[in-house]
Amino acid sequence: MVLAAQVRVKEIRMEKKSAPVEIALNNVSVSYPVTSSGRKTVLSNINLNIYPGEFVAVLGETGCGKSTLLRLVLGQEFPMSGTIVVDGKHVNRIDSRCGYVPQKYSLFPDRTMIENVMYGPENAHCGWLARLLPSYRTFKRTLRIQAEEQLVRMGLRASDLNKYPHQLSGGMQQRVAIAQALMMKPPVLLMDEAFSALDPSTRASLQQQLREIWQETRPTVLFVTHNTSEALLLGTRLIILGPHREGSQESNVLLDMPLPQSSDTISVRKQSTEFHELREFVKLRAYGASHSNDELRVVPELTERGEAL
Amino acid sequence: MASIAVLGQFADIQGRPRKLWTQSLSWVLFLVGVFVYSQFSIVRHKENPEDRVVPSVSQLYQGIKSAVLEPAEEDDALDANASTYQRLTHSMLAKDTLSSAGRFFAAILLLVPAILLGLHMAVFPFAEAFFLRFILFFDKIVALSLLPILFIAFGIGDWAKIMLMVIGVAPTLMLDTYNLAKAVPREQVVKAFTLKSSNLDITYRVVLKQILPQIINSVRLNLKPLALFLFAGEMIVSSDGLAYRIGIMRRHMGMDIIIPYILWVAVLLFGMDSLLRFANRRLHPWF
Numbered sequence: 001m002v003l004a005a006q007v008r009v010k011e012i013r014m015e016k017k018s019a020p021v022e023i024a025l026n027n028v029s030v031s032y033p034v035t036s037s038g039r040k041t042v043l044s045n046i047n048l049n050i051y052p053g054e055f056v057a058v059l060g061e062t063g064c065g066k067s068t069l070l071r072l073v074l075g076q077e078f079p080m081s082g083t084i085v086v087d088g089k090h091v092n093r094i095d096s097r098c099g100y101v102p103q104k105y106s107l108f109p110d111r112t113m114i115e116n117v118m119y120g121p122e123n124a125h126c127g128w129l130a131r132l133l134p135s136y137r138t139f140k141r142t143l144r145i146q147a148e149e150q151l152v153r154m155g156l157r158a159s160d161l162n163k164y165p166h167q168l169s170g171g172m173q174q175r176v177a178i179a180q181a182l183m184m185k186p187p188v189l190l191m192d193e194a195f196s197a198l199d200p201s202t203r204a205s206l207q208q209q210l211r212e213i214w215q216e217t218r219p220t221v222l223f224v225t226h227n228t229s230e231a232l233l234l235g236t237r238l239i240i241l242g243p244h245r246e247g248s249q250e251s252n253v254l255l256d257m258p259l260p261q262s263s264d265t266i267s268v269r270k271q272s273t274e275f276h277e278l279r280e281f282v283k284l285r286a287y288g289a290s291h292s293n294d295e296l297r298v299v300p301e302l303t304e305r306g307e308a309l
Numbered sequence: 310m311a312s313i314a315v316l317g318q319f320a321d322i323q324g325r326p327r328k329l330w331t332q333s334l335s336w337v338l339f340l341v342g343v344f345v346y347s348q349f350s351i352v353r354h355k356e357n358p359e360d361r362v363v364p365s366v367s368q369l370y371q372g373i374k375s376a377v378l379e380p381a382e383e384d385d386a387l388d389a390n391a392s393t394y395q396r397l398t399h400s401m402l403a404k405d406t407l408s409s410a411g412r413f414f415a416a417i418l419l420l421v422p423a424i425l426l427g428l429h430m431a432v433f434p435f436a437e438a439f440f441l442r443f444i445l446f447f448d449k450i451v452a453l454s455l456l457p458i459l460f461i462a463f464g465i466g467d468w469a470k471i472m473l474m475v476i477g478v479a480p481t482l483m484l485d486t487y488n489l490a491k492a493v494p495r496e497q498v499v500k501a502f503t504l505k506s507s508n509l510d511i512t513y514r515v516v517l518k519q520i521l522p523q524i525i526n527s528v529r530l531n532l533k534p535l536a537l538f539l540f541a542g543e544m545i546v547s548s549d550g551l552a553y554r555i556g557i558m559r560r561h562m563g564m565d566i567i568i569p570y571i572l573w574v575a576v577l578l579f580g581m582d583s584l585l586r587f588a589n590r591r592l593h594p595w596f
Contacts, residue, residue, distance in 0.1 A: 076499055094502035105494035108501075110518050110595050120504035128509070164595040184504060 022220040023050040028082035030068055042068050044250035053218040057235030064241045065251040066224045070192050074098050087187050099181030103193040106177035107165040113176050114161040117147040120184045150179045171202030189219045208266045228282050233266050235259050255285050364565040372565025376402040408549040412467055416474035423479035427486030432512045444480055452477035470542030477538040478531050485527045489520040522596040525589045529582050
């Protein structure tokens with residue numbers, strides 16, 4: 001079964017991208033000081049080109065540098081060497097080019113759901129002084145309607161809009177967090193284990209909603225997860241990070257491959273043979289027998305093709 | 310049997326007193342205090358009817374009456390036909406309360422920049438690098454030891470006392486605000502930046518707004534240290550104020566005035582604390 005999936009993956013050919021690159025990481029390495037003299041390299045010479053409208057799922061073991069990769073794109077961290085370009089500009093600080101949905105603390109606890117969603121556009125369109133003008137009230141009314149629409153689209157009830165985050169479940173909070181990020185219409189949406197704290201049914205429903213929203217608006221999504229199924233169901237492209245050598249802590253791109261898009265409905269995709277074959281294949285590549293068999297971890301043909309994306 | 314069962318409830322972590330019980334129990338120690346005091350006073354007055362150390366209820370009543378309705382010794386006497394309102398507003402207690410309250414609120418106003426500095430230190434790394442070490446050191450200076458310097462720098466007027474309160478409490482409030490602001494999850498700040506927030510937006514609309522209820526709680530906890538520094542200043546050099554009066558009355562063994570004054574200060578601080586707690590609940594329903 002694994003071999004069949006391997007063959008199928010190899011058969012997938014990526015179309016030659018003519019669109020400009022949305023996110024580019026060139027020879028990016030990240031290391032942290034661990035002792036007074038030594039440093040620990042987390043990511044080593046990462047080269048990645050991500051194109052507009054791609055839904056890239058980043059998978060890997062705990063501590064392999066998935067979240068570090070995301071923070072680099074976000075501008076929260078900086079590489080020791082190499083460059084990162086997002087939307088045509090070098091990343092040197094956090095800004096609104098990227099929307100961000102973290103695993104937790106994603107909402108402002110002092111604001112109601114609707115206020116959380118309105119916060120971004122309010123900042124974008126109204127300075128401190130503009131908030132004193134009479135036109136601000138009209139703007140806020142219009143914005144409220146848009147925010148309500150966005151929240152209802154994310155599956156929230158109108159009665160919940162004036163509740164504070166602590167009054168809602170984790171799933172609802174994450175729905176609002178996604179709506180909050182999407183209100184800014186960012187070219188890139190970064191999601192760091194956004195669904196990992198949710199129960200399976202909430203998670204499945206949010207996955208479907210995210211997929212639908214992505215299909216409607218097509219932002220470039222970088223979705224960090226440690227859940228193989230989630231990565232395969234949501235993404236159009238899969239990147240697995242991990243060390244090339246046994247015992248090494250330096251992560252690189254182990255696998256970079258496009259994912260087959262057999263159906264738009266997640267539940268249908270989940271039941272397909274293709275999905276199960278791929279899952280077994282990816283598990284084997286990322287976590288499976290690789291610990292005892294170094295050969296299985298290195299997939300040169302796929303990595304090379306990934307770099308050519 | 311019933312009383313044993315009730316006593317047993319005191320040792321039960323899972324005990325849930327009813328509202329009536331909660332209300333009743335909360336007054337018991339006050340009643341015990343009044344009872345013990347009155348018994349002690351009765352015993353002392355049996356031995357010496359002129360005793361002034363533990364004044365009787367009637368002595369206390371006379372003391373309160375003179376404090377609330379009569380002007381201070383150093384002030385001119387009121388006209389015999391003066392109205393109750395005039396008597397109240399020109400009384401010794403009103404004069405002392407207003408003087409102390411003026412100093413107290415001036416110090417609280419001056420603490421606002423200290424709170425803002427703590428906030429900025431936590432949010433802006435350069436401000437943190439510039440101020441933190443100095444403030445950590447300054448916090449360890451015993452404020453009362455600065456009193457002679459303050460009297461030289463600000464004279465023996467109100468400013469020396471106000472500055473004593475500010476210097477005594479500001480570093481604590483600053484560091485508390487700093488710690489509270491630092492505890493705001495980094496994700497919130499990052500998220501705010503992705504939502505097009507400016508540095509000021511993040512400082513005031515994200516971080517300050519989130520920690521404001523805790524800052525108010527910190528101010529509540531610092532009300533007593535503030536009053537302590539105010540009393541220290543007033544007892545050393547002053548011509549009016551609640552602590553000044555207590556100091557003066559101590560010389561005359563005027564416990565009939567001192568005890569009501571002590572209780573009055575406690576009531577004022579308790580009232581202010583309750584007001585801040587109420588405001589916190591109303592203004593920050595999410596907290």
